[in-house]
Amino acid sequence: MDAAFTTRSVAVLGATGSIGTSTLDVIARHPDALRASVLAAGSNVSALVDLCRIHHPEHAVIADPARFEALRQALANAGLRTRAHAGDQALDALVASDACDTVVAAIVGAAGLSSTLAAAKAGKRLLLANKESLVLAGALVMAAAKASGADIIPIDSEHNAIFQCLGSREAGARVRRIVLTASGGPFRGRSRASLETVTVAQAVAHPKWSMGPKISVDSATLMNKGLELIEAAHLFDVGRDRLDVLVHPQSLVHSLVDFIDGSTLAQLGLPDMRTALSLGLGWPRRIDSGVAGLDLLRHGTLEFEAPDLEAFPCLRLAWEALETGGAAPAVLNAANETAVSAFLQGKIGFLAIPALVEDALAAHAHAPAGSLEALLAADGHARHFSQGWIQRTATGQAASA
Ligand code: NAD
Ligand code: MG
Numbered sequence: 001m002d003a004a005f006t007t008r009s010v011a012v013l014g015a016t017g018s019i020g021t022s023t024l025d026v027i028a029r030h031p032d033a034l035r036a037s038v039l040a041a042g043s044n045v046s047a048l049v050d051l052c053r054i055h056h057p058e059h060a061v062i063a064d065p066a067r068f069e070a071l072r073q074a075l076a077n078a079g080l081r082t083r084a085h086a087g088d089q090a091l092d093a094l095v096a097s098d099a100c101d102t103v104v105a106a107i108v109g110a111a112g113l114s115s116t117l118a119a120a121k122a123g124k125r126l127l128l129a130n131k132e133s134l135v136l137a138g139a140l141v142m143a144a145a146k147a148s149g150a151d152i153i154p155i156d157s158e159h160n161a162i163f164q165c166l167g168s169r170e171a172g173a174r175v176r177r178i179v180l181t182a183s184g185g186p187f188r189g190r191s192r193a194s195l196e197t198v199t200v201a202q203a204v205a206h207p208k209w210s211m212g213p214k215i216s217v218d219s220a221t222l223m224n225k226g227l228e229l230i231e232a233a234h235l236f237d238v239g240r241d242r243l244d245v246l247v248h249p250q251s252l253v254h255s256l257v258d259f260i261d262g263s264t265l266a267q268l269g270l271p272d273m274r275t276a277l278s279l280g281l282g283w284p285r286r287i288d289s290g291v292a293g294l295d296l297l298r299h300g301t302l303e304f305e306a307p308d309l310e311a312f313p314c315l316r317l318a319w320e321a322l323e324t325g326g327a328a329p330a331v332l333n334a335a336n337e338t339a340v341s342a343f344l345q346g347k348i349g350f351l352a353i354p355a356l357v358e359d360a361l362a363a364h365a366h367a368p369a370g371s372l373e374a375l376l377a378a379d380g381h382a383r384h385f386s387q388g389w390i391q392r393t394a395t396g397q398a399a400s401a
Contacts (some may be wrong), residue, residue, distance in 0.1 A: 138234030225319020335360030
């Protein structure tokens, strides 16, 4: 990077995860321009301290308050000056403070909402990977960023591709349609009935991307694409009628934008999140990401097909939640998080994920949604409903076994 570039202090939230690891890889390539100043993780103290040994941040935050003393001790034992913090409030305060000017929001699930909102309110550059925060409270996050002047740069590969095609987050009247591409996941081409007995190992084995367990299951159900439709509606301020999904198994075209003059722009590249992250960290410059260029001759054919909404009802449910609006996306997200967690723990089968989300939406989609409190209440009620549903299903399975 050129010398005029001022150093960015970056808070990496979800530092021990898949996106966090890729972020730190890009940061380490630019020691003169980028610095990891805050690292935050959920509960794995030793993995967090290992990262502190390499990146020497000023602050390390563990979400679980019971692990504060373990973190403090481990940092001291390692001879590091990094200060230990614990809990969500400490994280939100650091995100809003001078400790960082850039925040990579890469916590998984609704647990990432509070820190994402804190970054948006504090006017930070916000590299947003945590799509669930936009699904749960997208209008509030976008309004907070607008009021503070926070720059949101989408990190989800599809939204990052769209951002690149637009040159900004402004779609406006020039855009006819935004098309999100989807790999189709590990079960592309399978019938719904054949998915009854798929295992956790099969569901998390994504054909193209290496990612955390939750988003990997979301990719297998196509809920990930559904969450991304809602994410795109907020990021680019476009309605359902200008959004579409196209299955593209090679995962090289990351999304497309159709303009009103008949032009379609697409962004292509190898499936590696460091490309999107380096764009967000360097924007408006392009910086080295460590990702190789695309050799289309080697890849040969690019295929496209329509998504199968019968085999993968989660995508249909997300379309419907986007149309319903209000609390429906929050309910969809909460039920899905609960269902995916139960699936990963072997408590329910794969097809129970859409069944549970559908029932939760039928019960709670029209809950009040006018404030953060109302949305969090809808999220809480949907989680409670989902836990009961899972318990009844698991008991039913045991009784019939
Ligand atoms: P992951 O499971 O690999 O990592 C999750 C991170 O969040 C870990 O560092 C974990 O310690 C932390 N965490 C979990 N619960 C927490 C809590 N309550 N408080 C604080 N930290 C907590 O997940 P990932 O694949 O890196 O995905 C992270 C986010 O990025 C998700 O929202 C996902 O949808 C999105 N995303 C990921 C990818 C990808 O390629 N992995 C692509 C696009 C979007
Ligand atoms: Mg994506």
